[in-house]
Amino acid sequence: MSVRVRFAPSPTGFLHIGGLRTALYNYLFAKHNDGECILRIEDTDQTRYVESAEKAIVDMCRWAGFDFDEGPEQGGKYGPYRQSERTELYQTHASILIENGEAYYAFDTSEELDRMRERQQKSGLAPKYDRTIMRNQTTLGEDETSRLLAEGEPSVIRLKVPHTGEIRFNDLVRGEVVFAARDIDDQILLKSDGYPTYHLANIVDDHLMEITHVIRGEEWLPSTPKHCILYDAFGWEKPKFAHLPLLLNPDKTKMSKRHGDVFVEDFKNKGFFAEALVNFIALCGWNPSSDREIFSMSELIEYFALEKVNKAGAIFDYKKLEWMNSQYFRSYNPSDLAPELLRILDQYDYPKVSAEYAAQVIKLLRERINFIGDIPTFGDYMFVAPKNFDEEYKSKHWQPETHGNIAPLVGMFESTVEFSHQELHDIVHAYITEKQLALKLIIHPLRLMITGKQVGAGMFETMEVLGKKETLSRMTAFLENNA
Numbered sequence: 070m071s072v073r074v075r076f077a078p079s080p081t082g083f084l085h086i087g088g089l090r091t092a093l094y095n096y097l098f099a100k101h102n103d104g105e106c107i108l109r110i111e112d113t114d115q116t117r118y119v120e121s122a123e124k125a126i127v128d129m130c131r132w133a134g135f136d137f138d139e140g141p142e143q144g145g146k147y148g149p150y151r152q153s154e155r156t157e158l159y160q161t162h163a164s165i166l167i168e169n170g171e172a173y174y175a176f177d178t179s180e181e182l183d184r185m186r187e188r189q190q191k192s193g194l195a196p197k198y199d200r201t202i203m204r205n206q207t208t209l210g211e212d213e214t215s216r217l218l219a220e221g222e223p224s225v226i227r228l229k230v231p232h233t234g235e236i237r238f239n240d241l242v243r244g245e246v247v248f249a250a251r252d253i254d255d256q257i258l259l260k261s262d263g264y265p266t267y268h269l270a271n272i273v274d275d276h277l278m279e280i281t282h283v284i285r286g287e288e289w290l291p292s293t294p295k296h297c298i299l300y301d302a303f304g305w306e307k308p309k310f311a312h313l314p315l316l317l318n319p320d321k322t323k324m325s326k327r328h329g330d331v332f333v334e335d336f337k338n339k340g341f342f343a344e345a346l347v348n349f350i351a352l353c354g355w356n357p358s359s360d361r362e363i364f365s366m367s368e369l370i371e372y373f374a375l376e377k378v379n380k381a382g383a384i385f386d387y388k389k390l391e392w393m394n395s396q397y398f399r400s401y402n403p404s405d406l407a408p409e410l411l412r413i414l415d416q417y418d419y420p421k422v423s424a425e426y427a428a429q430v431i432k433l434l435r436e437r438i439n440f441i442g443d444i445p446t447f448g449d450y451m452f453v454a455p456k457n458f459d460e461e462y463k464s465k466h467w468q469p470e471t472h473g474n475i476a477p478l479v480g481m482f483e484s485t486v487e488f489s490h491q492e493l494h495d496i497v498h499a500y501i502t503e504k505q506l507a508l509k510l511i512i513h514p515l516r517l518m519i520t521g522k523q524v525g526a527g528m529f530e531t532m533e534v535l536g537k538k539e540t541l542s543r544m545t546a547f548l549e550n551n552a
């Protein structure tokens with residue numbers, strides 16, 4: 070049987086970075102096994118539904134570089150792929166369980182349920198639906214149940230959980246997992262509005278969509294015994310389960326919005342490359358058993374194995390993500406990145422530059438910074454002549470004799486043919502040898518005059534990219550103003 074996995078997000082907001090990892094692992098596992106990865110939208114909780122969320126989730130997965138074989142957009146023979154379009158199916162399946170005696174109707178009001186919980190709390194018990202005393206099909210009997218249903222009394226359908234023994238299942242990440250049946254609640258399957266709960270819809274769909282492996286976050290582990298009971302109640306074969314470790318902050322607390330960015334969108338907007346983020350997130354919880362860290366998507370597909378996913382929470386190391394981003398930044402062809410830089414530059418009030426120039430600036434500055442988005446601020450002088458000059462730098466490197474040392478260079482630079490960094494280097498070196506000057510007495514003043522800042526890329530390379538005209542005009546203006 071071919072592998073079929075699903076990413077089943079609830080469209081309640083932006084895609085969380087943990088959600089991206091779940092989607093990615095599903096995708097990698099499917100592709101590694103020549104299987105299918107499907108997208109199923111779990112939108113049955115109308116109270117938490119956010120209309121734009123489905124699109125945002127799909128867009129982020131696509132940005133990250135993977136797509137689904139079946140889903141609301143692609144279609145497929147197991148559709149529809151939005152749970153809100155499948156409600157009848159869940160109702161039919163809930164009825165099947167009623168008929169088999171595996172589920173029952175319950176009529177309790179929310180006040181009655183509150184009172185039950187209060188009583189349990191007072192006696193030191195964990196709150197759990199007590200089907201032996203509440204108003205339901207078991208306590209009321211068949212006739213009364215039929216009467217109430219016929220009268221339209223609001224009702225839910227609950228799963229009749231066998232409260233003895235243990236529920237065991239094998240998890241591909243965690244090994245054997247055991248839950249005591251007595252701790253499991255008689256889960257509501259169908260709500261009074263006719264909508265299913267997550268549990269019913271999830272397993273009905275996993276079964277009907279012939280999902281072979283359920284790969285999801287660890288937070289769903291407590292739901293799995295309920296799902297096992299449901300599979301048994303239907304007499305269906307269970308899929309294999311794999312629960313992925315939580316993503317943690319470096320201080321081992323759960324990654325949350327309070328600690329910083331958690332949405333894929335945030336990382337995209339910060340200027341992380343999709344490939345770097347994917348590479349990084351793939352390694353959050355999966356251990357490729359080598360020291361190697363840079364993997365392309367096709368390499369991830371080749372090496373990914375669920376058996377090598379760790380049980381322990383995975384630390385989300387932001388610094389490492391930045392490092393990874395810098396590695397990708399430096400490996401791309403600058404011309405391919407130029408359109409992105411031009412797009413970023415549109416937000417600044419700089420004169421327009423060509424794509425060719427943008428590519429040169431990228432090549433020049435990417436050794437110094439991790440993000441393409443930092444170019445317009447870190448390297449503002451590549452787009453406009455500096456108006457402000459670092460005071461501290463100036464007081465250190467612009468001495469009374471500096472003017473005299475620098476001025477002759479203007480003419481020498483003027484006479485260059487190509488204005489290449491090599492030519493500029495040779496001129497300056499010949500000049501300092503002749504004048505017996507230290508290189509720093511020239512380089513720092515040049516950097517100050519041309520960029521206004523202490524830090525930047527190689528000075529001759531910077532001058533070459535700026536070009537002869539611009540470099541000389543900056544030098545001349547500075548000399549005039551600091552005579």
Ligand code: GLU
Binds near residue numbers: 077079111286289
């Ligand atoms: N809808 C659930 C979620 O939002 C799906 C969990 C699962 O994969 O079973 O993550």
